[in-house]
Amino acid sequence: MIAPAAKSPAHNWAAHLRRSPLLAFMLIYTVISGGPFLWVAVMSLRTTPEIFASPYALPSRVHWEKFVEAWTKSNYGTYFWNSTIVVVTAVALLTIIGAMVAHCLARYRFRGNRLVRFVILSGLILPPQLMILSLFQILLEYRLYNTLTGLIIVYVAGHLAITVYILEGFFAQIPQDLFDAARLDGYSDLEIFWRITLPIGVPALFTTVTLNFIILWNEFLYAVVLLTEDDKRTLPLGIMHFMGSHQLDVGMLATGLMIAIGPVILLYALFSETMIKGMTAGAVR
Amino acid sequence: MTNFGPFWRTARQSPPPSALDARRASRTTLIVLLGPALVIYAAFMIYPVLRTFWNSVHVIKPHNVEAFVGLANFKELLGNDFIFWKAVGNTAIFAIVATIADVLGGLLLALALFSGAPFVRTLRLIWFTPVLMSYVVVGVIWVWIYDYDWGLANVILRSLGLGSLEQSWLGDPRTALWSVMVTHIWKWLGFNMIIFLAALYALPGDVLGAAELDNCGWFAKLVHIIIPMLRPTIVNLTVLSFIGKMMIFDLVWIMTGGGPLWSTETVSTYVYKRAFDWNTFDLGYPSAIAVLWFLIILAFIVALTRLLRQRDRLEF
Amino acid sequence: MATVAITALSKLYDGGGELAVKDLSLTVADGEFMVLLGPSGCGKSSVLRMIAGLEPITSGTVAIDGKVVNEVPAKDRDIAMVFQSYALYPHMDVFNNLAFGLRRRGIAASEIERRVQGAAAKLGLLPFLKRKPHALSGGQRQRVALGRAIVREPKVFLFDEPLSNLDAALRVSTRNELIRQQRELGITAIYVTHDQIEAMTMGHRICIMSKGEVVQIGKPLEVYRNPANTFVARFLGNPPMNLIPVTIQGDARSHQLRFGGTSLAARCWPAERLSRLDGKALLGIRPEDVYEASPRSGDERLVAITGASVVAVEPLGAETLVVLSLPGVSEEVIVRSGRESKLRPGEHATIQLDLGAAHLFDQATTEVIARIDVKREAGWPRTA
Numbered sequence: 001m002i003a004p005a006a007k008s009p010a011h012n013w014a015a016h017l018r019r020s021p022l023l024a025f026m027l028i029y030t031v032i033s034g035g036p037f038l039w040v041a042v043m044s045l046r047t048t049p050e051i052f053a054s055p056y057a058l059p060s061r062v063h064w065e066k067f068v069e070a071w072t073k074s075n076y077g078t079y080f081w082n083s084t085i086v087v088v089t090a091v092a093l094l095t096i097i098g099a100m101v102a103h104c105l106a107r108y109r110f111r112g113n114r115l116v117r118f119v120i121l122s123g124l125i126l127p128p129q130l131m132i133l134s135l136f137q138i139l140l141e142y143r144l145y146n147t148l149t150g151l152i153i154v155y156v157a158g159h160l161a162i163t164v165y166i167l168e169g170f171f172a173q174i175p176q177d178l179f180d181a182a183r184l185d186g187y188s189d190l191e192i193f194w195r196i197t198l199p200i201g202v203p204a205l206f207t208t209v210t211l212n213f214i215i216l217w218n219e220f221l222y223a224v225v226l227l228t229e230d231d232k233r234t235l236p237l238g239i240m241h242f243m244g245s246h247q248l249d250v251g252m253l254a255t256g257l258m259i260a261i262g263p264v265i266l267l268y269a270l271f272s273e274t275m276i277k278g279m280t281a282g283a284v285r
Numbered sequence: 286m287t288n289f290g291p292f293w294r295t296a297r298q299s300p301p302p303s304a305l306d307a308r309r310a311s312r313t314t315l316i317v318l319l320g321p322a323l324v325i326y327a328a329f330m331i332y333p334v335l336r337t338f339w340n341s342v343h344v345i346k347p348h349n350v351e352a353f354v355g356l357a358n359f360k361e362l363l364g365n366d367f368i369f370w371k372a373v374g375n376t377a378i379f380a381i382v383a384t385i386a387d388v389l390g391g392l393l394l395a396l397a398l399f400s401g402a403p404f405v406r407t408l409r410l411i412w413f414t415p416v417l418m419s420y421v422v423v424g425v426i427w428v429w430i431y432d433y434d435w436g437l438a439n440v441i442l443r444s445l446g447l448g449s450l451e452q453s454w455l456g457d458p459r460t461a462l463w464s465v466m467v468t469h470i471w472k473w474l475g476f477n478m479i480i481f482l483a484a485l486y487a488l489p490g491d492v493l494g495a496a497e498l499d500n501c502g503w504f505a506k507l508v509h510i511i512i513p514m515l516r517p518t519i520v521n522l523t524v525l526s527f528i529g530k531m532m533i534f535d536l537v538w539i540m541t542g543g544g545p546l547w548s549t550e551t552v553s554t555y556v557y558k559r560a561f562d563w564n565t566f567d568l569g570y571p572s573a574i575a576v577l578w579f580l581i582i583l584a585f586i587v588a589l590t591r592l593l594r595q596r597d598r599l600e601f
Numbered sequence: 602m603a604t605v606a607i608t609a610l611s612k613l614y615d616g617g618g619e620l621a622v623k624d625l626s627l628t629v630a631d632g633e634f635m636v637l638l639g640p641s642g643c644g645k646s647s648v649l650r651m652i653a654g655l656e657p658i659t660s661g662t663v664a665i666d667g668k669v670v671n672e673v674p675a676k677d678r679d680i681a682m683v684f685q686s687y688a689l690y691p692h693m694d695v696f697n698n699l700a701f702g703l704r705r706r707g708i709a710a711s712e713i714e715r716r717v718q719g720a721a722a723k724l725g726l727l728p729f730l731k732r733k734p735h736a737l738s739g740g741q742r743q744r745v746a747l748g749r750a751i752v753r754e755p756k757v758f759l760f761d762e763p764l765s766n767l768d769a770a771l772r773v774s775t776r777n778e779l780i781r782q783q784r785e786l787g788i789t790a791i792y793v794t795h796d797q798i799e800a801m802t803m804g805h806r807i808c809i810m811s812k813g814e815v816v817q818i819g820k821p822l823e824v825y826r827n828p829a830n831t832f833v834a835r836f837l838g839n840p841p842m843n844l845i846p847v848t849i850q851g852d853a854r855s856h857q858l859r860f861g862g863t864s865l866a867a868r869c870w871p872a873e874r875l876s877r878l879d880g881k882a883l884l885g886i887r888p889e890d891v892y893e894a895s896p897r898s899g900d901e902r903l904v905a906i907t908g909a910s911v912v913a914v915e916p917l918g919a920e921t922l923v924v925l926s927l928p929g930v931s932e933e934v935i936v937r938s939g940r941e942s943k944l945r946p947g948e949h950a951t952i953q954l955d956l957g958a959a960h961l962f963d964q965a966t967t968e969v970i971a972r973i974d975v976k977r978e979a980g981w982p983r984t985a
């Protein structure tokens with residue numbers, strides 16, 4: 001520990017005094033990092049006129065009905081479902097396809113092993129900007145432009161690298177003996193993948209699921225290029241669009257923000273440790 | 286620790302397959318397991334990348350009008366395009382300043398938690414929340430915070446009697462880039478903090494204890510023990526954030542769209558604008574920008590990993 | 602139940618320059634318990650994995666019941682293996698760990714249930730059937746691993762150091778359990794270990810390996826009493842056999858072994874063999890065949906050596922080991938003495954070597970020099 005451990009009451013008191021700048025700093029940063037979110041949460045329950053009258057007041061009356069209005073009249077319901085469909089499908093595909101590749105790279109030696117690994121993991125350093133322009137052309141040609149399917153496939157391709165990277169690191173640590181034992185027990189390679197690797201890899205799969213969920217739920221660049229029709233928009237696009245057309249309707253925009261943050265905050269409340277682990281998994285190995 | 290060593294080097298030597306081997310899989314198995322990934326990858330990663338390279342030496346207009354122009358796009362870009370150079374300058378300032386702030390700030394926050402403050406778990410959770418929010422959400426909130434009339438920034442200045450300092454933060458070319466940068470730093474500080482905190486907790490306790498016995502004050506301990514031992518983490522996080530910021534798009538696009546007067550234009554927003562917003566309808570020129578910028582980022586990655594591999598093999 | 606015949610088996614790993622297994626031949630009879638014993642890295646696991654079908658064979662053949670199985674995949678060889686790490690499936694409870702290997706073999710659910718219950722009862726695992734491996738102790742995990750092999754009722758059991766992760770007491774009881782199960786089921790077993798006590802107590806026969814090659818095969822006590830070379834002599838037995846460099850002098854008819862100031866008549870070894878030795882050999886004598894006092898003075902086989910100095914005395918409770926340095930001999934000699942020894946470090950002592958139990962090794966090839974039976978012609982008294 002950096003601060004000396006407290007020993008006697010007097011000492012303790014002095015130590016606290018010495019540390020008060022530190023505690024003040026921590027308090028201030030807590031307000032800075034958490035405050036804006038609380039502010040939006042409060043605004044989401046107030047009407048725009050109320051907000052303009054006094055932007056930083058607490059709600060005089062709680063307007064839950066704004067959420068209904070946002071969901072139905074302002075199209076946030078559509079955006080929400082689009083986001084849900086895209087993200088859930090993409091995450092499911094990423095998890096299973098990524099696990100299959102990671103299993104192969106971690107378990108088997110085969111001709112082309114290094115090539116496959118190089119090709120897939122090169123996705124770690126390819127910036128989306130490099131693909132986005134031609135993806136626009138290609139999806140037009142494949143008739144996938146402006147479809148959720150197109151966006152899902154692009155998401156899967158774009159996030160396979162990080163998924164494989166994390167999963168392979170974990171799968172490689174499963175002892176080879178387990179696979180040998182299953183082989184002697186009479187199981188084929190695919191059965192071993194299904195019955196040994198996947199169940200044992202659940203913690204790692206959970207990590208990649210949370211990581212991919214958060215990143216894709218928040219994804220903006222691919223979506224803004226590949227989707228233009230209003231009823232295809234995902235939540236980030238929907239909010240951008242709403243901000244463009246109703247810039248002064250701050251209250252409704254705040255409600256929309258809460259709808260977008262909602263699922264993430266809900267999951268964070270339930271699985272905060274896993275989500276932190278997921279978000280930092282690529283960086284700490 | 287962050288693994289920045291070239292990932293292909295971690296591959297095992299692959300021997301020729303032989304009849305019975307616990308580590309060998311049948312061809313069918315490999316096709317089933319690797320097939321889907323390789324097909325998706327070929328069609329939606331490799332092909333687009335190659336096509337962008339191809340595009341960069343062509344003029345690409347709608348309705349399949351394509352003409353080979355050689356390196357003309359690159360010449361125009363490097364010679365005549367003052368907006369591009371403005372964008373490069375902005376991106377460089379952004380990448381350098383925000384990276385330093387992110388790493389130092391993250392370290393500071395982690396040390397604050399590590400110093401045995403109360404409520405470490407709760408604070409850690411709260412400080413991490415901005416990382417989980419999308420750029421759109423963060424962008425919209427901070428556009429409000431920077432609002433001239435009722436935004437928090439000016440409200441606080443006025444209430445402190447510093448009304449003369451009030452600004453149109455995002456509307457003034459002198460402050461716009463810095464304002465966006467503050468927002469970006471705010472979003473990512475928690476991420477760096479978590480990584481540093483993990484690294485701090487992984488430090489061997491007996492080394493810190495030994496320093497205590499040597500009667501090290503906390504500042505001496507920080508400078509002589511903790512920071513040197515965190516060096517790999519510091520370097521890795523610096524590389525990671527730097528490269529991320531070289532590609533910055535979302536936040537700028539949402540908060541300022543590159544304006545006013547190109548004062549927040551970054552390379553990525555400029556690529557987007559040239560491709561989809563300007564009426565040039567040419568995909569070739571923006572592709573050239575993307576290719577050039579990718580090569581520069583790649584050069585940075587290679588240079589930094591070289592640097593990393595030679596040093597920073599800290600043994601505890 | 603089956604015989605396993607290994608012929609001229611070799612293994613070269615990819616990238617590894619040397620053969621991990623060299624030209625190894627071994628036949629294991631039906632129901633036999635064969636122990637592969639050797640130091641770490643000598644290729645024991647490699648042999649086992651080739652028998653199991655987990656590792657490709659570089660050359661040679663493995664035959665089960667007379668049928669060569671080199672190209673038969675592991676799952677079709679009907680072999681069960683117990684791994685050093687146990688390799689229990691961490692996500693399955695004990696019941697499913699035991700049943701997993703039966704499910705792929707077209708065995709009816711009721712039969713699986715019966716066999717698992719039977720094996721669990723035999724091994725005392727009934728209370729743990731619903732537990733996952735992480736909630737079991739080391740000994741319980743070991744028994745699950747054993748049970749997983751037993752329920753399969755395979756043709757051959759393979760064990761790769763299954764007891765090495767257990768503590769000493771548990772090792773003894775599990776060892777006995779394992780022997781009992783194998784004898785009861787009568788299933789052919791091949792057991793890898795580098796622990797000589799396991800080898801001595803468990804195997805019908807042991808096969809001693811060194812650097813990928815077989816050094817000696819035989820019943821445990823035979824091998825202990827008649828080591829084929831200095832490697833076996835030193836590897837089996839704890840503390841290992843004393844090896845004293847000696848010089849040989851003499852004519853075609855009788856030879857003398859000399860070391861330090863001592864000279865012994867080498868009547869137990871054929872004279873013409875000794876004359877070919879270049880004047881040098883190693884005299885091997887186990888610590889229990891050296892006496893600190895003179896319990897059987899007058900016995901013609903005992904040779905007294907005076908002036909040995911005591912280097913260390915290590916009382917182990919049941920016995921005491923005395924380390925001695927003989928005058929003019931560079932190697933130290935260890936003596937296994939009674940519960941208590943009167944010797945103290947620094948003292949000088951007289952010891953007696955039991956030449957009747959000594960071995961002579963060729964110093965160049967390390968091979969043993971066969972003894973001839975000289976008891977009758979020399980009229981040596983019988984010993985018990």
Ligand SMILES: Nc1ncnc2c1ncn2[C@@H]1O[C@H](COP(=O)(O)OP(=O)(O)OP(=O)(O)O)[C@@H](O)[C@H]1O
Pocket residue numbers: 614615617621639640641642643644645646647648795
């Ligand atoms: N997969 C492999 N690739 C290359 N060489 C290997 C491989 N497995 C084992 N070896 C080498 O083969 C030799 C024999 O190894 P093996 O595992 O059979 O020894 P062992 O007798 O079982 O040792 P231990 O008692 O330590 O388990 C060793 O030198 C080892 O380094």
Ligand SMILES: [Mg+2]
Pocket residue numbers: 645646647761
């Ligand atoms: Mg082994």
